[in-house]
Amino acid sequence: MKIGIDKIGFYSPHVYVDMEKLAEARGVEPAKFTIGIGQSQMAIAPITQDSVTLAANAALQIIDEEDREKIDFVIFCSESGIDHSKSGGVYVHQLLGLNPHARAVELKQACYAATAGIQMAKGHIALNPESKVLVLGTDIARYGLNTPGESTQGAGAVAMIISANPHVMELEQHNVYLTNDIMDFWRPIYSDKAFVDGKFSNEQYILFFNKVWEVYKEKSGLELKDMEAICYHLPYTKMGLKALRTVLDEASEEVQERLLKNYQTSTIYNRNVGNIYTGSLYLSLLSLLENADLEDGSRIGMFSYGSGAVGEFFTGVLQLNYRDYLIKESHQQLFNKREEVTVEKYEEIFEDVLPADGSDIELDISKDPATICLSGVVDNKRQYVNKNR
Template sequence: MNIGIDKMSFYVPPYYVDMTDLAHARDQEPDKFHIGIGQDEQAVSPANIDIITMAANAADKILTAEDRASIDMVIVGTESSVDESKASAVVLHHLLGIQPFARAFEIKEACYGATAALIMAKHHIAMSPGDDHKVLVIASDIARYGLNTGGEPTQGAGAVAMLVTENPSILVLEDDSVALTQDIYDFWRITGDEFPTVEGKLSNETYINAFAKVWTEYKNRTGLDFSDFKALTFHTPYTKMGKKALLPQTDDKHLLEEFERAIVYNRRVGNLYTGSLFLNLISLLENATDLESGDKIGLFSYGSGSVAEFFSAQLVNGFENHLLKNFHENMLDNRKALTIFEYEKMFNSTEILESDIKFALHDVTDKVRHYNNA
């Protein structure tokens, strides 16, 4: 049975800060941000755009009335939840008009959560095959470390939505995943803390070592090597991170060229936490020029704490006809560039302003969040 990603899209807030401007404001050389960590722009989210609104805007773009009637599971991978009890997926189920007899819940494990959701969606479809069973998987996060902090250049915000079905139109998920769990405090956020605690050097080392470990185990189990893949995609908290993990393992010229195509969108958005890997995937599919049906794509997922997984997918014939390259490029190109003053004001503001965005937070009364559907 072929199960995988039938549709996918992403959404980012309509504001960003240029990394050259941020570097100057922080008395840093711009090359430290543009070359050192590989970031050019950073998405900025105002108070009326939270993980629910970003998720709804990402998913709404790809769902038809038929999809909404067939989806029987909604899963959100996030580490930016707005409620310690009620899942954002429940609110999304309502906002998106999904048929009522569906499961809806969140998954949390740092940046790995959406990968767990994707694997769970695949297993759900395998247990209940047919066109009337679909799963909506959404990764939605706001990466915040605070103003004028070491992590500030790796902030970002956005959501990626994926519809998982039998006989998908874009990618078939293979049965070859290898996961690794290690109890390591490289990045964490205690309940109640606004910003995470980060051990930067340890986090980088853990990421690189995790890739080496799961890749070695993957090769041992499958007998495959880098030459069997057309491209590899990575969780990208900043775009240089994936390259730091890849280079010690291979100097394959083609894989490195494809890596550059896979970070085009990430360079313009910043860190999406759970969505970073899948934004990387969309960027690859929409910017690579030599992908073909049957090509094997590798995916490396990493979530601090830590859980990592390597798995693969195969491109479906005609996949290019189901991508949204023009829409995504227009969305990125039409964002407003903020001055540093505007960026810092927006970062600190809790004021909920009126918006013409289709799904946005309207107000909060008696601890209840109210969303508009423009």
């Protein structure tokens, strides 16, 4: 039985800041941001959007009434959770009006969690072939204003429906994964901003990729020539390229050119959204599928990495007429309707946060075009609104 991605969609907030203008405001050569790390725009989450609303808005694009009935498992994957106890998946389940006879949980392992969610979903579908699973990778990357990590912030979510006989991509076996207890990136419970050892994290990312790739080749019998493209977790778009370059000499010049070309295509969306942690790898996959001319049956390699650290390499095969099940026009409209804000306005939005003491607050959602928004906090309970209900 084939199991894989039946539908995939994403959502990003309606405002962004231009990276060249941010560089100038920070006294940095713009090329350091646009070429050095490979970022052009950075999505900004207004106070009316959090990891729950981003996930729900992403899912809203792809689910229909049949999905609402058949989805019996919601896997919410995030390192930007809004509650230490209650799963963000429970909120999303209600906001989308899903079948009440469903499970809803939240997974956490830095940027790797959505991959763990997909593997969990595969097991569920294997036991329940008529079911569907909604996997959500949703995050807001925050490092702080005027910090070394500021240029790698971002906000957004990717939603995927995992099912039997998928329309977009069959997920193959031969997964190879690796765990090691390191401190390259972390966010203690008491902090709303992450801590990162950038140089160390970059080194570990590449080391993890090299290790799982070597084992994957032995386990699967496949090589670079068997991949039409490789997508990577992208904290910034140059990161995956650094890893890819470490193995390119294993392939012919023709294969190298193909992989490099498709890699650049896979970074288009990420370059204009920024880092969305758990969703970054799958935003890269979506960028590739919607902007490259790949043949049905093409094999795509995927490297998932979550600091702390867990890494995994796995592959998927594009299904017959997979393009018919993508929603590229909707995603293009999402980008086209976004509003650029000044650096000053970005800083104002960044500093506009919910009360840390749980005080009641009412938020103005009229300026947020998203269907699902956070409208305030009452009695320490976040208040969500689906404008279509």
